[in-house]
Amino acid sequence: MARMECCDRSIAFRSVTVIDGLGGPARPGVTVVTRGESILAVAADDAVPREMLDAAQIVDLPGRYLLPGLVDAHQHIATPPDRPAAERMLRRALRSGITLVRIMGDDLRQVADLARASLVGQIDAPDLRTAALFAGPSFFTDPRTVAACAGAVPGEVPWMQAITEDTDLGTAVAMARGTGAAAIKIYADLPKKLVTAVAEEAHRQGLGVWAHAAVFPAGPRDLVEAPADVMSHATLLAYEGVAVRSFAERATVPIEHARFRGGDDPAVRGVLDAMRRRGTILDATGSLLAHAEGFDEDDARTTAALVRQAHRAGVPICAGTDYETAVDDPYPALHEEIEYLVERAGMTAAEAIRAATLIGARAAGEGDRRGSVESEKLADLVVLARDPYADVRNLRSVEMTVKRGRVRSRDDLAECPVTAPAREIEPGGAQVIGEVGGANPR
Incomplete structure (x- = not known):
């Protein structure tokens, strides 16, 4: 499977259930397309133009849940x-x-x-x-x-x-x-x-x-x-x-x-x-x-x-x-x-x-460009194995994090040394996805 060399190439996260961060219901059967650091499109699987998919690397995510980072x-x-x-x-x-x-x-x-x-x-x-x-x-x-x-x-x-x-x-x-x-x-x-x-x-x-x-x-x-x-x-x-x-x-x-x-x-x-x-x-x-x-x-x-x-x-x-x-x-x-x-x-x-x-x-002063799964916002996303609406503890089922369009599997990040160049996974199918405080609050 070809390695993604940079985040400038389009990536299409297909057949995923999207929880967009706006507080509405989950939407199954959605494709989220990113290009560079940004979200290019969010649409039903059958509404994404063929030419957009042909230009993208496909990450199939059936049964998964995609949220804002x-x-x-x-x-x-x-x-x-x-x-x-x-x-x-x-x-x-x-x-x-x-x-x-x-x-x-x-x-x-x-x-x-x-x-x-x-x-x-x-x-x-x-x-x-x-x-x-x-x-x-x-x-x-x-x-x-x-x-x-x-x-x-x-x-x-x-x-x-x-x-x-x-x-x-x-x-x-x-x-x-x-x-x-x-x-x-x-x-x-x-x-x-x-x-x-x-x-x-x-x-x-x-x-x-x-x-x-x-x-x-x-x-x-x-x-x-x-x-x-x-x-x-x-x-x-x-x-x-x-x-x-x-x-x-x-x-x-x-x-x-x-x-x-x-x-x-x-x-x-x-x-x-x-x-x-x-x-x-x-x-x-x-x-x-x-x-x-x-x-x-x-x-x-x-x-x-x-x-x-x-x-x-x-x-x-x-x-x-x-x-x-x-x-x-x-x-x-x-x-x-x-x-x-x-x-x-x-x-x-x-x-x-x-x-x-x-x-x-x-x-954080970033609401105009982060925090929801919408076109033109930064491609900051997280992919889960289980439904967090059914149980919020399912947020502990992270399989993939996308930051500024760059894809990281949870397993890949576990292997990184303390200081190292950022690495990317090979998206291509779901099977690939791997004290402060004190008496005075600070």
Whole structure:
């Protein structure tokens, strides 16, 4: 069987059931044609022009399920930097169907090179979208900032900046842009006035605004109004209306769990209604609480209640993790988060898949070109052996990942060394297809 030498040739994935990421029903008997990095056509098998098929390499996929590539909307890979570990983590992500990862504040010196290496095919990895971190000066005693700024002073580097009323925000945001960041992450210890000023300047310079759902003293409503584009950690919504002076102080202020046991909390309802109106995305990270230190079962129940309330309120929710599974686990943490959204947050499988595809792409600022199986979007796809609508755990049946039109079998990616040129499989028939977190969420 001829080896595919580059992704410029058309590939036709035939007779597959398509779940397009838009939340609708599965469509059997569909052909998806890609050319180069893009999807060329999505149509019923008998509606694809013969000349298009004649020009394509055929991959027959009867009985298989094709989805958009998955998106982990909250991850860390360089706090502190460990290049071999990061490459192993990213390779497992790609072989598990993840084609895009939102990096939420790390040592961007290393992350930028990993992003470049992934883009040009030097390593097998998802694409990376990164954020530069802004916080009040008091936050930069945190040991994680020291780890992510080795050789420099935390708070005084372009990717991790201490912000005060005297900061020249135009210059600060421009410095962050120079790291290759797609967004500013508003992390901690900032009042509403500065949060709003940072958000306005970031948007003026074309960057997204990603933020914790509370950064203390600024609370959830302040972040919505700033406005943040994405707010992380549903747990922090519980602090709406609670006076907390800093992120460190938050650990000493217990959540009032009783507020969330009798139904929707009125104060949080107002925040969620504002998020829905603005289209603010919630990066829930609900499954994190089972893995991070400093949380108990009351915290987990309250977080699940808040995610359910956000879902009922119509807030768009993406699937982010902020932790990773053990290195010997065959699948990464994203699959646990997707399962959490179904099993504890009340989503259907279709809604959870949309959270992990289209909404995740939107959270990363990439929704116009990723996250759904549509013509002219990037050819980021995953092929499964079993139906994820029947059981969302069937997302753990990955056989093939397609990133920017390049095809990788799960088995092929398992064999790659830590650093190696990207390799491609021979598509031609289905038989060929083969701790972070801590007490403070990050």
